[in-house]
Amino acid sequence: MDSYYKPLTPEDRANVENYNFDHPNASDIDLLYHHLLRLRSGKSIEVPEYDFVTHSRTSKTKTLYGANVIIVEGILAFYSPQVTKLMDLKVFVDTDADERLGRRLRRDISERGRDVKSGQNKIALQLIIQHINKRLKLHTTNSRRALAKMELPVMNGTVTCDGTFGPKPWGDDPSQNGDSEKSADQISFDARLPNGWIDEMGRQLILPPRVHVLPSVPQTRGMHTIMRDRDTDQDSFVFYSERLMRPLCEYAMNLLPHMDVEVETPQGIPYRGRRLAAGTQVCGVSILRAGEALESSLCAVCKDVRLGKILIQTNPDTCEPELHYIRLPSDIKDCFVILMDSTVATGAAAIMAMRILVEHDVPEDHIILISLLMAIQGVHSVAYTYPKAHIVTTAVDGGLNDQYHIVPGVGNFGDRYFGTTHDLASTYT
Numbered sequence: 320m321d322s323y324y325k326p327l328t329p330e331d332r333a334n335v336e337n338y339n340f341d342h343p344n345a346s347d348i349d350l351l352y353h354h355l356l357r358l359r360s361g362k363s364i365e366v367p368e369y370d371f372v373t374h375s376r377t378s379k380t381k382t383l384y385g386a387n388v389i390i391v392e393g394i395l396a397f398y399s400p401q402v403t404k405l406m407d408l409k410v411f412v413d414t415d416a417d418e419r420l421g422r423r424l425r426r427d428i429s430e431r432g433r434d435v436k437s438g439q440n441k442i443a444l445q446l447i448i449q450h451i452n453k454r455l456k457l458h459t460t461n462s463r464r465a466l467a468k469m470e471l472p473v474m475n476g477t478v479t480c481d482g483t484f485g486p487k488p489w490g491d492d493p494s495q496n497g498d499s500e501k502s503a504d505q506i507s508f509d510a511r512l513p514n515g516w517i518d519e520m521g522r523q524l525i526l527p528p529r530v531h532v533l534p535s536v537p538q539t540r541g542m543h544t545i546m547r548d549r550d551t552d553q554d555s556f557v558f559y560s561e562r563l564m565r566p567l568c569e570y571a572m573n574l575l576p577h578m579d580v581e582v583e584t585p586q587g588i589p590y591r592g593r594r595l596a597a598g599t600q601v602c603g604v605s606i607l608r609a610g611e612a613l614e615s616s617l618c619a620v621c622k623d624v625r626l627g628k629i630l631i632q633t634n635p636d637t638c639e640p641e642l643h644y645i646r647l648p649s650d651i652k653d654c655f656v657i658l659m660d661s662t663v664a665t666g667a668a669a670i671m672a673m674r675i676l677v678e679h680d681v682p683e684d685h686i687i688l689i690s691l692l693m694a695i696q697g698v699h700s701v702a703y704t705y706p707k708a709h710i711v712t713t714a715v716d717g718g719l720n721d722q723y724h725i726v727p728g729v730g731n732f733g734d735r736y737f738g739t740t741h742d743l744a745s746t747y748t
Contacts, residue, residue, distance in 0.1 A: 549730065
């Protein structure tokens with residue numbers, strides 16, 4: 320909540336020594352509430368950046384995207400009833416009063432340009448203690464037990480919690496898994512179960528319900544063998560990966576709404592068939608750069624499909640995905656969107672791309688994510704975040720290495736497809 324302090328007026332700034340930053344009126348609760356509503360609905364927000372030296376907001380903001388888990392942290396997080404109504408779980412961490420004061424002094428002196436001496440833009444030690452005590456008494460302590468679902472004591476500087484919270488893994492509920500009685504040796508070679516898949520190591524993987532894996536027939540196994548071979552040259556890699564992309568796109572088209580129709584053949588005989596439901600619009604969005612490789616295959620199976628592009632890269636400092644470029648059709652909210660990426664490892668980029676689509680008012684169940692190869696971790700991450708979306712892939716591998724690369728995987732798909740590296744061995748280390 321520190322980002323939501325209100326800028327001080329000239330009068331308050333002139334008397335900053337006596338300004339109580341620990342009163343609820345010092346925070347923009349309405350803006351916080353509005354931002355939480357957007358995050359819960361999967362929309363992005365621009366978090367303000369507050370300068371604690373000048374006591375004003377800077378021109379910079381931080382883009383934050385909606386997520387399935389949102390953590391709100393602040394000593395006054397439970398003050399506003401409208402904010403607390405948005406919370407599914409409330410936790411109050413009861414820290415020793417002297418420890419709180421010590422942390423506060425260290426933070427204010429080292430990070431916020433304040434001192435224990437009185438003076439311009441400084442807060443006296445006595446006022447810090449006075450404000451902290453008043454805040455805890457008036458706005459926190461009296462309401463913590465009524466509002467918090469669980470209170471965590473702090474022991475030796477560590478929050479202790481007796482309990483584990485989180486979604487139930489796929490596989491705990493037999494109704495999610497189809498026939499869970501079958502053992503691995505009872506499964507046919509094509510490894511296709513209603514919600515199961517046998518990976519390249521022979522392990523049975525339980526998949527979420529809306530994940531679709533193309534049947535592992537000899538042709539697809541053969542193409543995967545060539546793609547995964549480190550000695551495969553670029554021309555062969557491109558040729559066989561594009562051969563796999565075509566049936567991948569065809570499968571995705573099967574998930575679009577169709578209707579029954581009757582046509583007349585040249586022999587004058589009626590034929591009952593199916594076609595895309597009236598009014599169905601299809602748009603393809605590639606996650607750059609490797610996802611762009613699937614565009615030609617999608618255009619080959621879907622006539623006049625419109626294309627969009629999203630560039631997402633990982634911030635080396637925060638290790639979080641960041642949006643760098645976006646180009647989408649103006650009416651994308653009315654389309655079924657086929658989201659394309661060559662491989663999905665952790666699922667972070669795919670999840671962010673899907674958040675962007677949802678932010679542009681694309682219904683979640685109108686999104687179809689297609690990828691040549693996915694790691695099981697990425698499958699579950701995407702499926703848990705967007706359970707109504709469809710996921711289509713040609714194979715699911717059973718894990719990631721320490722560098723978060725899919726194993727056994729295909730190496731760096733973008734480098735091998737576009738020929739942007741001459742040291743292919745580096746993609747396997």
